[in-house]
Amino acid sequence: MMVEKLGRLFSPGSVAVIGASNSFDKLGYHVMKSLVGNYRGRIFPVNPKGEKVWGLLSYASLEEIPGGVDLAVIAVPAGMVAGTLHACGRKGVSGVVLITAGFKEIEDPGGASLEEEIRDIAGKYGLPIIGPNTFGFVNLSSDVNASFTSEFSRMEKGGVALVSQSGGICHLCGFLAIEQRVAMSKLMSLGNRCNVDFPDLLTYLMDEDDSTRVIALYIEGLDEPRKLLDAARSARGRKPIIALKAGKSEKGDSASRFHTGSLAGNQAIWKGAFRQAGILEVVTAEELLDTAKAIDSCPLPQGSRVAVLSGQAGPGMIASDALEPCGLSLSRFSEKTQRRINELLPPIAIRTNPVDMGPAWYNPGNIIEILRAVLDDEGTDGVIFLAMYASANLKLAEGMVEYMEAVDPFKKPVIACFTAPPGIWDGPIGELDRKKGIAILPTPERAAKAMANLWKVRAMANGKEVRIWDR
Amino acid sequence: MGSLMLSVDAVSFLEKEGFPVLTSFLAAGEDEAAVRAGEIGFPVTLKLSSPDVVHKTEAGGIRVSLRDAAEVRQAFREMVGAFTSDNPEKRLDGVMVQQQGSGTEVIVGMLTDPQFGPVLMCGLGGIFVEAVKDVSFRLIPIEPRDAREMLEELKGYDMLKSPRSGSIDIAAVEEFLLGISTFLEHHPEVREMDLNPLFVSSRGVRICDARIKTD
Numbered sequence: 035m036m037v038e039k040l041g042r043l044f045s046p047g048s049v050a051v052i053g054a055s056n057s058f059d060k061l062g063y064h065v066m067k068s069l070v071g072n073y074r075g076r077i078f079p080v081n082p083k084g085e086k087v088w089g090l091l092s093y094a095s096l097e098e099i100p101g102g103v104d105l106a107v108i109a110v111p112a113g114m115v116a117g118t119l120h121a122c123g124r125k126g127v128s129g130v131v132l133i134t135a136g137f138k139e140i141e142d143p144g145g146a147s148l149e150e151e152i153r154d155i156a157g158k159y160g161l162p163i164i165g166p167n168t169f170g171f172v173n174l175s176s177d178v179n180a181s182f183t184s185e186f187s188r189m190e191k192g193g194v195a196l197v198s199q200s201g202g203i204c205h206l207c208g209f210l211a212i213e214q215r216v217a218m219s220k221l222m223s224l225g226n227r228c229n230v231d232f233p234d235l236l237t238y239l240m241d242e243d244d245s246t247r248v249i250a251l252y253i254e255g256l257d258e259p260r261k262l263l264d265a266a267r268s269a270r271g272r273k274p275i276i277a278l279k280a281g282k283s284e285k286g287d288s289a290s291r292f293h294t295g296s297l298a299g300n301q302a303i304w305k306g307a308f309r310q311a312g313i314l315e316v317v318t319a320e321e322l323l324d325t326a327k328a329i330d331s332c333p334l335p336q337g338s339r340v341a342v343l344s345g346q347a348g349p350g351m352i353a354s355d356a357l358e359p360c361g362l363s364l365s366r367f368s369e370k371t372q373r374r375i376n377e378l379l380p381p382i383a384i385r386t387n388p389v390d391m392g393p394a395w396y397n398p399g400n401i402i403e404i405l406r407a408v409l410d411d412e413g414t415d416g417v418i419f420l421a422m423y424a425s426a427n428l429k430l431a432e433g434m435v436e437y438m439e440a441v442d443p444f445k446k447p448v449i450a451c452f453t454a455p456p457g458i459w460d461g462p463i464g465e466l467d468r469k470k471g472i473a474i475l476p477t478p479e480r481a482a483k484a485m486a487n488l489w490k491v492r493a494m495a496n497g498k499e500v501r502i503w504d505r
Numbered sequence: 506m507g508s509l510m511l512s513v514d515a516v517s518f519l520e521k522e523g524f525p526v527l528t529s530f531l532a533a534g535e536d537e538a539a540v541r542a543g544e545i546g547f548p549v550t551l552k553l554s555s556p557d558v559v560h561k562t563e564a565g566g567i568r569v570s571l572r573d574a575a576e577v578r579q580a581f582r583e584m585v586g587a588f589t590s591d592n593p594e595k596r597l598d599g600v601m602v603q604q605q606g607s608g609t610e611v612i613v614g615m616l617t618d619p620q621f622g623p624v625l626m627c628g629l630g631g632i633f634v635e636a637v638k639d640v641s642f643r644l645i646p647i648e649p650r651d652a653r654e655m656l657e658e659l660k661g662y663d664m665l666k667s668p669r670s671g672s673i674d675i676a677a678v679e680e681f682l683l684g685i686s687t688f689l690e691h692h693p694e695v696r697e698m699d700l701n702p703l704f705v706s707s708r709g710v711r712i713c714d715a716r717i718k719t720d
Contacts, residue, residue: 255620256620257620258620259620259621260621260622260644263644287616290616290697291716292614292616292697292698292699292716292718293612293614293634293635293699293701294612294614294615294616294626294697294698294699295614295616295697297614297626297628297634297638297640298616298618298624298626298642302640302641302642303618303621303624303642303644305642306624306641306642306643306644306655307621307642307643307644309643309654309658310643310644310647310651497650497654
């Protein structure tokens with residue numbers, strides 16, 4: 035029931051915006067801007083003045099809207115929310131995004147009792163509520179931006195769903211996603227989680243949402259973390275789940291007269307609980323996005339042996355150095371692979387792993403052929419592929435794009451880092467990114483980290499070699 | 506208000522629940538200690554049993570490798586004498602006389618977290634617990650995979666897997682963790698527990714000392 039309603043909430047045929055406004059300083063203005071920009075269903079602004087809002091005919095109340103409303107986005111003052119929810123219930127709305135703040139999150143205890151009241155009203159009508167105290171959600175798969183930030187519509191469509199306990203983190207990650215070409219399916223903050231919580235979303239994204247391939251969570255604190263962990267555990271091995279947990283304390287209970295109690299910091303328990311549930315824990319917002327992008331773009335590696343191919347020696351060296359601390363190792367090439375590399379590269383640079391492909395700068399075809407030869411080697415599980423721009427190799431990126439057209443998708447992950455001044459390689463980088471098993475990330479170290487996380491996701495799904503990365 | 510079960514009481518309780526323990530008795534005086542040591546067979550270990558002492562090693566509360574009745578009597582007198590003169594405010598239940606254990610020391614523990622509920626811990630035991638904090642956690646109940654990964658996660662796993670002296674029955678430790686998880690599932694009144702140390706060797710697992718807090 036809940037999951038079915040969530041489906042309509044996230045892909046509505048019609049949306050009512052309650053509190054829609056023409057005034058820039060009202061959130062209802064910005065919600066309208068987001069919807070008008072890209073939503074193809076019907077939009078019903080609700081505004082007591084009855085004037086046109088964003089050029090659309092508005093309604094003085096929900097009741098006056100002809101026909102059904104799937105989603106109601108509410109941006110009215112907290113004191114008006116209860117009455118508005120009753121109206122939504124009577125109208126038969128499928129789901130609500132409650133942007134309004136001023137509930138459980140405020141110091142005034144009146145906020146918490148108001149939240150109790152709206153939970154009861156929602157329960158009476160079986161209304162799922164995203165929020166309160168949320169910026170809304172963006173569903174790229176259905177072109178719905180039901181949030182107060184219209185710029186999220188610029189994100190590319192893809193397989194990453196970010197479910198967050200914070201709207202601020204969605205704004206951080208959403209804009210980074212635009213900049214770094216992370217392709218999203220959904221972006222949402224659950225706000226105060228009045229009656230839609232992480233476990234509901236996990237079930238929905240796992241079972242009902244074909245566009246989502248990887249689920250990224252941002253968690254601050256949960257009263258009942260076991261519900262989320264149980265939901266994740268029962269879905270283990272289906273879609274990868276990665277999580278960033280904020281607010282972890284390292285300290286155990288110093289008053290405990292037990293070793294166990296004094297050692298059990300919140301962070302250590304979360305670590306064990308995530309592992310137990312099959313959730314990969316990451317430690318920064320950057321790692322969350324990099325890992326999600328890599329999972330969305332690349333096949334998972336079968337093992338931890340990595341080849342580093344670099345257009346210049348130095349970046350290859352630091353990528354190699356970054357492998358071991360995150361549980362990976364440099365692979366050894368077979369004789370056949372080495373022979374092939376030697377055919378493609380003149381002997382004026384290091385041709386063993388990490389390979390310095392500098393001598394092939396002017397021959398993008400050879401560079402891709404080296405990549406293919408290494409990917410064919412049974413002793414290599416994934417490739418870190420690097421090239422820095424220099425004036426002389428200007429044509430390299432375009433050349434690779436052309437050559438890649440005839441190449442079959444790779445069966446192993448390739449994490450690349452192509453760095454150039456803004457504007458110079460943007461076109462070809464966009465062409466290469468997230469295609470045929472390649473994910474492009476900003477630095478060699480981040481490429482190594484993301485490769486390690488791909489392998490960890492694989493190891494957690496099949497329960498092998500887990501120990502190697504943690505020590 | 507909950508109650509606290511210590512040393513001999515806790516070890517005997519766990520033995521009744523079917524867990525492997527080192528044979529242990531509580532002795533009030535040195536005569537009793539010598540008799541019990543004879544029953545167990547030498548060498549034996551003596552330990553102070555006080556609800557007020559968490560770190561027995563630091564408190565000078567453990568004497569090992571006592572080879573005969575005379576050594577037991579002497580150790581008893583020295584330990585009790587030093588403890589009562591240094592800590593007049595602390596309670597003393599008696600002295601635990603115990604079969605000498607051997608093998609690698611491991612800690613297994615449990616706590617009740619306000620959010621997570623019952624949580625299981627394991628790690629390298631003895632003096633390592635405090636010094637390196639090499640421990641891992643899982644929510645109770647655990648599955649066989651969790652038991653294996655709890656051990657694999659430890660930094661000292663390789664030491665556990667291939668210690669210098671003799672091999673360790675890793676499978677027995679995994680079984681033990683699963684057994685403790687099941688036991689705790691059936692005993693929700695247990696709020697906090699330390700099994701520290703366990704001795705682990707090729708002969709399996711033996712509980713050496715324990716503290717259990719119940720509702």
